[in-house]
Each structure stands twice: as structure tokens, then as C-alpha cells.
């Protein structure tokens with residue numbers, strides 16, 4: 001994080017889907033690093049509970065990323081956001097395959113993972129561009145390439161949604177190039193959460209990697225697909 005801004009107060013980070021799992025751990029890690037936090041969750045109750053756990057200085061806002069009005073409403077309430085972690089996501093079609101997955105499940109997956117993230121980015125990234133500084137982290141997945149060098153077919157809607165998010169990160173990075181805004185997709189590897197209960201690594205194990213991507217120096221990468229070098233558990 002740049003020292004110049006530290007003199008004028010900490011940067012502000014907003015995390016989506018921070019009521020549990022990886023999002024909550026990333027919020028805690030960024031709070032530990034001294035950022036001002038705006039914690040959001042699908043329900044206002046979860047957002048407030050997570051915020052209260054982190055400290056009295058932390059704001060909590062309900063933000064259902066499928067609600068077309070919610071991101072702009074939160075943006076108006078929360079004030080300027082410098083660091084955006086797009087973490088909210090669903091895995092609805094595990095155990096299916098591309099030929100038989102109910103397309104309604106794919107539709108719902110894309111509505112949350114892709115369109116929800118896109119909508120949130122549209123609410124917060126223009127302000128970063130105007131202010132000349134921003135960091136955006138989009139939580140992608142190894143299902144986009146990691147399993148045998150091809151998309152993982154055992155959760156096809158999810159894999160497509162996360163591949164599309166890599167594309168969104170690339171588009172946003174190109175659009176913001178040279179403005180002081182860095183946009184990257186990250187692959188946290190497999191982590192034990194409600195989504196992936198059988199894994200070894202805990203959200204706290206990957207939170208520093210995601211927090212690093214959210215606090216990159218000015219010469220850090222943009223448009224990248226960053227993988228936790230400590231490897232998937």
C-alpha cells in the first residue's frame with residue numbers, strides 16, 4: 001500500500017459475500033493490514049454481524065449482487081471505495097456434466113457469479129478511475145484451466161462462469177489501463193468452506209494471497225490470472 005495515501009488516512013476496501021468463507025477471511029486480513037472496511041453480504045444481517053465481529057470501525061451493508069439496484073445503493077452509502085474484492089459466488093451444479101446440466105442452474109450461476117460481479121464492478125470501478133487509484137480482485141477458480149489443462153466439466157455452469165470472470169477481469173484491465181487501477185482474477189485453490197467442505201486448506205490460509213492481490217504496488221500486474229504460489233490444497 002502506498003505511503004502517500006497513508007498520510008491522508010487508510011484506503012477503503014469493499015468485499016462482496018463476506019458473511020462467511022473466503023470473503024470473511026479476506027475481510028479480516030485486510031482489516032488486520034489497516035484498511036478501512038466496508039463488509040457486504042447477501043443479507044444485511046450477515047453483513048452487520050461480520051462487521052461487528054471485526055470491530056466498531058467496520059461498516060456492514062446488505063448487497064445481493066443479483067439485485068440490479070443494490071451495488072449503486074451501497075456505493076452511495078459507503079462513499080469512495082479504493083479496493084474491491086468480488087468474492088460472492090455460488091456453485092450450484094457440482095456433479096453434473098455439460099450435456100445434462102439443467103440450464104436453469106447455469107442461468108442462476110451466471111446471474112450471481114458473472115453478472116453480479118459485473119454489476120458490482122460498474123458501481124465501483126468508475127470512481128476508482130476518476131480518483132486515479134484502485135485495486136480490483138475477482139475471485140476466479142482453478143476449474144477454468146487447472147484440472148488437466150481444460151475446463152472442469154463436473155460443474156460446467158460454474159466453470160463457464162469463472163472462465164467468463166477471467167474474461168471480465170481482462171476487459172476491465174484493458175479499459176482501465178494507465179489510470180492507476182489494477183484488475184486481476186485470482187485462483188485461491190481449493191479451500192474448506194460451505195462450498196467445498198472436504199478441503200484441507202482453510203480460508204485464513206488463502207486470505208493473505210488474496211489480500212496481497214488487493215494491495216498491489218503501482219507496478220503490480222493487471223489483467224492477470226494470479227494463482228496462490230503455495231498451491232491448491
Ligand SMILES: NC(=O)c1ccc[n+]([C@@H]2O[C@H](COP(=O)([O-])OP(=O)(O)OC[C@H]3O[C@@H](n4cnc5c(N)ncnc54)[C@H](OP(=O)(O)O)[C@@H]3O)[C@@H](O)[C@H]2O)c1
Nearest residue numbers: 017021022042064065087088089141190191193194195196
Ligand atoms: N472454496 C473453494 O475451494 C473455492 C475455490 C475457488 C474459488 N472459490 C470462490 O471463492 C468465493 C467464495 O466462496 P467460498 O468458498 O467462501 O464459499 P461460501 O462459503 O459458500 O461463500 C460464498 C459467499 O458468496 C455469497 N453469495 C452467494 N450469492 C450471493 C449473492 N447473490 N449476493 C451476495 N453474496 C452472495 C454467500 O452468501 P450467503 O451465505 O448469504 O449465500 C457467501 O457469503 C466464490 O466466488 C467461490 O466460487 C472457492
